Structures are given as structure tokens and as C-alpha cells.
Amino acid sequence: MSPEARLDAGTLARLDRLTDGVPYTHPPVCHLLYRLVRGIDRPRVVEVSCAYGKATAYLAAAAAERHGSVRAMDLVEHRWQDRTARQVVADADPTGCCQIDLGVDARWWLLDLLAESPDQWIDLAYLDATHTVEVDAFLASTLWRHIRPGGLLIVDDLDWVPRTHGDPATEYSRPDRSHVRALFDYLAELDDVAESLEWGRDRVGWSWGFVRKAGGTEASLAEMIAAAAPAKPRRSWRDVLRALRSRKRPR
């Protein structure tokens, strides 16, 4: 392991401890987000929405190390064991580079943020929000417009389908379609897209979409992700048999 990878592993283990049990984003995805942000100089990161601050802690830790900043928000001031996202993130972000706004609708929040900074400035945006096409479509296309050349838009929930995962009391316009997948497919076809890919199904049983804007000098997405989230080594048949033999037999 290189000295840098060892340093990352130490930081990630600390972040895992700080956010242990906090919903929602899976740790391997948080690790990937951390490493992608760590690869950017003075990263400017946006997260919509942050819930209890699980992914935010990793984004903020990476941005702090690279002298960048994170803007995150949520409609609700969620609490996990009495800690809001701000408290979850505080220990991960010694520099205070992460600003979290709670109790605000993402559409208004984004309009305010982008009115302040109207250029293409976002290095990485993580969109994990409302589970309705009506809101998420606005958020995805608005974020995309302000991603800088070579920057990344990451969307969670490609596999989220209202009839299976939604609230039974809510009426959805297309209950059998994943609107996030439809948005991802739409974004992937835009003229200013360098490349797009899905990741996560093999690793954590759920899919995220990655879209990179044209015009940057970064490595390919596949290379960036392979470097940031190396595949787990496959176990040989001999290892599997050994593990099965060593399992205790029921009495």
C-alpha cells in the first residue's frame, strides 16, 4: 500500500467510526465520494440533499484536505441519535469548509446559490434528493448547467422505482419507472457530456450514475473510479471451499 493510500485508509476508518450507523449512503460509496473529491485541487462540492450528513462527512473531510468547500442542504432538520447533519459533519471537517443549510426546499436553495455564483463552477455535485421527477428533474438539469468542464454529477437511486420503494400513500406519475434512471439516460445523451457510467450494483447492490462534463483533462471515469474504488479481489474456488469447510456445523 502506498503511503498516500495508507493515509486515506486511516482517514476513511476514522470517518467510518464517526458516522457509524448514520443513514443513508453506503460506506463504499462514501469512500468513493471521498476519493473523487480528494483528487480535485480546491474542490467545490454541492450535495442535494444531505439528510443526516452521512455522505456529507466524507465530502467535507476530502474538501477540507484539499482546501475546497462543500455546500449541502436538506428540506428537513433530520436528527440521528439527537445529532443533526451539522453535528455529524463537525468532527469530520476541522476547517469548517462545509456549510449546511437545513429546513429549505432544494429548488429555492439552488436558485439562490446559483444566483450568487452563476458560472460553471461546481467540481462535483451529489444529487440524492426527493424521489419525485417533478423536483429531481429541475435539480439535475440545473446542477448540470453549473458543473465546470470535466466536473462530475453523481446521482443516487438509479434503481429506485416508486411501486417497489416509494411511499404507498403517495401518488406517483409513473409508478413503474425509475425517474432517476430516466434523468440519467437523458443527461448522458447531452452534447456537453464526455462520458457516463453506472456503478455500485456489483459492489453494494444499488446503482449510482456518474456523468462527466466534456472539456476537462481528467482521466476517464472508469479509470477514476477504478483508482478510487478498486474492485475487491475475487476469491478463488480454493478459498471458498476452505471458508465453507471451516464453518461450524450445526449440532
Ligand SMILES: C[S@@+](CC[C@H](N)C(=O)[O-])C[C@H]1O[C@@H](n2cnc3c(N)ncnc32)[C@H](O)[C@@H]1O
Ligand atoms: C436519501 S436522503 C439523502 C441522503 C444523503 N445524501 C446521505 O448520504 O445520507 C433524501 C433527502 O431528500 C430530502 N428532501 C426531500 N424533498 C426535498 C426538497 N424538496 N428539498 C430538499 N430536500 C428534500 C429528504 O428530507 C431526505 O433527507
